[in-house]
Amino acid sequence: MNEVLLRSENLARAFGGLQAVAGVSLSLYAGQVTALVGPNGAGKTTTFNLITGNLRADSGTAQIRGRPIMGLKPWQVARLGVARSFQDLRLFTHMTVRENVFAATETASWFWQPGGSRARLRRQERAEAALEATGLAALADARAVDLAYAERKFLSMARILAAEADIWLLDEPASGLDLASRLRFGELLKNAQARGVAICLIEHNLDVVVELSNRIAFLDQGRVLAEGDPGTILKDPALAAIYFGDRPQEAA
Ligand SMILES: Nc1ncnc2c1ncn2[C@@H]1O[C@H](COP(=O)(O)OP(=O)(O)OP(=O)(O)O)[C@@H](O)[C@H]1O
Ligand SMILES: [Mg+2]
The missing domain is CATH 3.40.50.300 (P-loop containing nucleotide triphosphate hydrolases)
Known part of the structure; x- marks a missing residue:
């Protein structure tokens, strides 16, 4: 077990x-x-x-x-x-996709030491990796509010990934995800599993x-x-x- x-x-x-x-x-x-x-x-x-x-x-x-x-x-x-997503997503709607994901790296305990610029760099790398994994890299500079519905759901997942929980x-x-998006979502879950x-x-x-x-x-x-x-x-x-x-x- x-x-x-x-x-x-x-x-x-x-x-x-x-x-x-x-x-x-x-x-x-x-x-x-x-x-x-x-x-x-x-x-x-x-x-x-x-x-x-x-x-x-x-x-x-x-x-x-x-x-x-x-x-x-x-x-x-x-x-x-523990990383958690919300039914109503609760994104920072007027921040960019990248900023939304970067903000999520803050909650992970092992980022919390006062590590200065090296720790910040590591957080940025985590955020970029989460954007890649969720297929959002090309949308990194878009504002969350401008994303299509499915992409918002993936942004919420990118925040989960970036937290390294x-x-x-x-x-x-x-x-509300279409079949193709559901398959993408399934891959994220299977990788995490x-x-x-x-x-x-x-x-x-x-x-x-x-x-x-x-x-x-x-x-x-x-x-x-x-x-x-x-x-x-x-x-x-x-x-x-x-x-x-x-x-x-x-x-x-
Ligand atoms: N803050 C709150 N104040 C008062 N009642 C609440 C509050 N939060 C939830 N409830 C009530 O508690 C019950 C359980 O709600 P909950 O949101 O946990 O259900 P759920 O299983 O998530 O439902 P759904 O599938 O619709 O999301 C519901 O009757 C809901 O109206
Ligand atoms: Mg509910």
């Missing part, structure tokens, strides 16, 4: 009367893609927010390589090797899930209902009913 890089145990968070996340335990393994699947409002994004410190958990814990991370700020979690939390990175990155992928398209993930955690109403290999999980008729909005009525 591959090494567990990130583990959450019983994470919970309510918003007023709504229990958005109701005890999520999740393990992310080096070199594996875990798809976080579930209907709208299942608590997928909130789970990411609890792990990354963007939201405070009501209860539960999380560790990176056994080190507790609850209560840390997002930048502190980032320095422990070994845990990736990706919130619907492939949504081969380097031992632990990836958690929120994805609604089950074809993409089957193609790219090794494991599925199925979330509904803030709970992990099932976890396992994609073939088994996606064949479960009860989960399919929930996923496609055909929830069985509770007995009166």
Whole structure:
């Protein structure tokens, strides 16, 4: 079994009367893609927010390589090797593509020593490599706001790559991509996987899930209902009913 890089145990968070996340335990393994699947409002994004410190958990814990991370700020979690993308991308829209990627190199812990110009040069090299890998080199001087939709998604991925993190939390990175772009995206994931990155992928398209993930955690109403290999999980008729909005009525 591959090494567990990130583990959450019983994470919970309510918003007023709504229990958005109701005890999520999740393990992310080096070199594996875990798809976080579930209907709208299942608590997928909130789970990411609890792990990354963007939201405070009501209860539960999380560790990176056994080190507790609850209560840390997002930048502190980032320095422990977690890179995260957002459903709404959150690019610096009026900065160039290159500046967006360069900014992402700042969060990686091993760049944080006061290394002067050598460290800066190394960050620039990382940024250029990420631009190459995502096919954005020719667009490096364009402003993010001027990019086409798919290129913005790849810019978000370039920022992830440039951070040199070994845990990736990706919130619907492939949504709305055409087939060719999806294949490009798949290559990025497979390369990262081969380097031992632990990836958690929120994805609604089950074809993409089957193609790219090794494991599925199925979330509904803030709970992990099932976890396992994609073939088994996606064949479960009860989960399919929930996923496609055909929830069985509770007995009166
Ligand atoms: N900051 C917030 N304040 C109040 N309610 C919230 C907040 N964030 C999320 N919620 C609610 O918590 C529930 C879970 O939301 P979340 O965004 O985690 O779902 P999701 O699984 O990511 O859904 P989607 O697939 O639509 O992105 C939803 O009912 C949502 O409306
Ligand atoms: Mg979401």
